[in-house]
Amino acid sequence: MAGHSQFKNIMHRKGAQDARRARQFAKVIREITVAARSGLPEPASNPRLRAAISAAREVNMPKDTVDRAIKKATGAGGGDDYVEVRYEGYGPAGVAVIVEALTDNRNRTASDVRAAFSKYGGSLGETNSVSFMFQRLGVVTYPRSVSSEDEMLEAAIEAGADNVVSDVEHHEVTCPMEEFFAVRDALETRFGEPQSARIEWRPETTVALDEDKARSVLKLIDVLEENDDVQSVYANFDLSDEVAQALAA
Structure with missing residues (x-):
């Protein structure tokens, strides 16, 4: 891997992830706030909010914290404007x-x-x-154990993805930004919730x-x-x- 992803792996090996937990929570709550205000407060009807909730699970944010953030964002006053x-x-x-x-x-x-x-x-x-110098891509990651390389590739291409890279630990599916939510939802239906799903800049x-x-x-x-x-x-x-x-x- 190159760039940001490799940097994150290095920092995680140093044990910095735990030290940054509060900051991670704050960043995810901001994204939940913006996502909840950009559409309906129901994840099923708001793809960006679904992605934000997925990011919250990735950093092990308690469900109660997620629910409070959504309620605060959509309630009277609505908290900060970002x-x-x-x-x-x-x-x-x-x-x-x-x-x-x-x-x-x-x-x-x-x-x-x-x-x-x-x-x-x-x-x-x-x-x-x-x-x-970058591409804007949707990136959906699954543990290697959920499927074979061929099965993941077949499912990803059928869903509208461009590519799958599999290694000993993960399957990484990439797709055009415009297809991100459709690809993520199709893969989730077949393989369950992904390990991570986000739109990234790739060099x-x-x-x-x-x-x-x-x-x-x-x-x-x-x-x-x-x-x-x-x-x-x-x-x-x-x-x-x-x-x-x-x-x-």
């Missing part, structure tokens, strides 16, 4: 970075993101300055990094992800097995 914002720029070594945020204060978030880029050897660019080309440059890029991504307003960070770097092992040591 807007979706995307930032793009370059990190160390010319790595392209996309930052997605949900914020109730655009000026604060823009200032924080710009400061992070500047402090850690990058530069914030204009909208669309790097996104042309079309990647930048290979040595250990020093990788540490600089990962520090920038780490700081960005620690910002409460930031929901997701994507980058087009690639790490060799040797570099990944050195970082995870």
Whole structure:
């Protein structure tokens, strides 16, 4: 794997997942809030809310917490108002970075993101300055144990997906963004709830990094992800097995 996914794997091996649990919950609750307000508060009638609830399960958020977030979002007053914002720029070594945020204060978030880029050897660019180097794809992941490679590939293609990559642990199904909800629902009907299902930015080309440059890029991504307003960070770097092992040591 390249870029953000590989970074997350490294951080998980370091045990950082538990330390970030509260922050993960806060980010998911923001997404639930926006999703619940964008359509009906019933998951069956609101694909984005279904995806947000799936993300909540992924981080082991209690059902009561999810239900309270939906009720708060759709009740009187409705809590905070969040807007979706995307930032793009370059990190160390010319790595392209996309930052997605949900914020109730655009000026604060823009200032924080710009400061992070500047402090850690990058530069914030204009909208669309790097996104042309990425594809917007739906990504649905299942444990390897749910089916054979052939069965998953057949089901995914029938559902409208483009590709399936299977390894010893997972099946990863990718599809056009426009087909994401249809593909996810078709696979869920056949195989049950996926391990994860989301729309991501996937790089079309990647930048290979040595250990020093990788540490600089990962520090920038780490700081960005620690910002409460930031929901997701994507980058087009690639790490060799040797570099990944050195970082995870």
